[in-house]
Amino acid sequence: MDIPYTVEIRRDTGLINGKIGIWLFLASEVMLFGALFASYILIRTGAPSWPRGATMLNVPLATFNTIVLISSSVTMVMAWASLKRGRFGTFRIYMGGTILLGLVFLIVKYFEYSAHFHEGAYPSTSNFLALYFTLTGLHMLHVFGGMMVNAYFWGPGSKLWKTNPEWFTNRVEHSGLFWHFVDLVWIFLFPTLYLL
Amino acid sequence: MTSDHSAADIDRHVRVYITVFVALMALTLITVTISYLHLPLPIAVTVALLVATVKGSLVACYLMHLISEKKLIYAVLGLTAVFFVVLLALPVVTVNDGYWIR
Numbered sequence: 001m002d003i004p005y006t007v008e009i010r011r012d013t014g015l016i017n018g019k020i021g022i023w024l025f026l027a028s029e030v031m032l033f034g035a036l037f038a039s040y041i042l043i044r045t046g047a048p049s050w051p052r053g054a055t056m057l058n059v060p061l062a063t064f065n066t067i068v069l070i071s072s073s074v075t076m077v078m079a080w081a082s083l084k085r086g087r088f089g090t091f092r093i094y095m096g097g098t099i100l101l102g103l104v105f106l107i108v109k110y111f112e113y114s115a116h117f118h119e120g121a122y123p124s125t126s127n128f129l130a131l132y133f134t135l136t137g138l139h140m141l142h143v144f145g146g147m148m149v150n151a152y153f154w155g156p157g158s159k160l161w162k163t164n165p166e167w168f169t170n171r172v173e174h175s176g177l178f179w180h181f182v183d184l185v186w187i188f189l190f191p192t193l194y195l196l
Numbered sequence: 197m198t199s200d201h202s203a204a205d206i207d208r209h210v211r212v213y214i215t216v217f218v219a220l221m222a223l224t225l226i227t228v229t230i231s232y233l234h235l236p237l238p239i240a241v242t243v244a245l246l247v248a249t250v251k252g253s254l255v256a257c258y259l260m261h262l263i264s265e266k267k268l269i270y271a272v273l274g275l276t277a278v279f280f281v282v283l284l285a286l287p288v289v290t291v292n293d294g295y296w297i298r
Binding site for chain 1: 203206209210213214216217220221224227228231237240241244245247248251252255256259260266267268269272273275276279280283284286287290
């Protein structure tokens with residue numbers, strides 16, 4: 001049996017099911033990160049003193065990573081736009097670029113984490129570092145998850161383009177929404193942890 | 197974004213994406229530059245979060261196409277926003293040993 005409303009729009013919602021599904025999922029993600037941000041505010045305002053992120057973290061590397069993630073968001077939306085124009089080859093170039101930029105982000109984070117561990121800075125060291133590792137660690141997991149989904153659509157999942165291009169385009173759009181959300185979270189994490 | 201887009205629409209969208217990309221890069225550089233000015237904390241927090249909100253809005257509105265979404269998506273996000281604000285406000289009511297909720 002075919003999955004209903006993957007391409008055709010439901011009359012009652014005015015949307016395809018996948019679109020509603022991804023937005024409901026993102027709503028739950030907002031609450032997940034919201035809870036952690038609320039914890040950050042509570043712990044920071046209750047602390048007698050709090051270090052400025054720049055004194056403990058590598059701001060130039062994080063700035064570079066911000067540029068990388070923003071660029072990946074743009075390549076992601078360009079991948080979707082390429083499918084809308086019927087250009088599958090261009091889609092693969094942009095999607096490949098998105099996956100590579102995600103990989104660059106994770107490699108940079110690996111070097112950042114390695115430097116912290118080398119200096120003896122662990123989550124147990126201070127409240128600031130506990131929040132830093134929790135928030136950035138969870139964010140990294142999201143980047144990794146997004147990369148896996150994008151890699152599937154770049155590789156084996158792209159077979160759908162031959163049989164049902166519109167459905168494939170919609171799937172890429174939904175994957176893109178998640179990827180942009182990951183970028184959006186980083187846009188707030190960067191100043192909160194590194195600059196303030 | 198709805199699924200009924202012509203090639204001309206997509207070309208217009210692509211131009212918007214490039215403009216948003218340039219704006220996001222510029223705002224990132226502004227955020228970092230301001231952080232080196234060592235402003236007093238309340239001002240630094242306000243400016244940093246203001247710039248982050250503008251950047252986040254650009255991503256949500258144009259890259260996630262929220263500017264042209266259906267009402268149901270707005271309803272879902274509106275409800276999420278209410279709960280999100282409540283979540284962020286919880287620490288505030290606990291200030292001064294819960295003075296505001298006693």
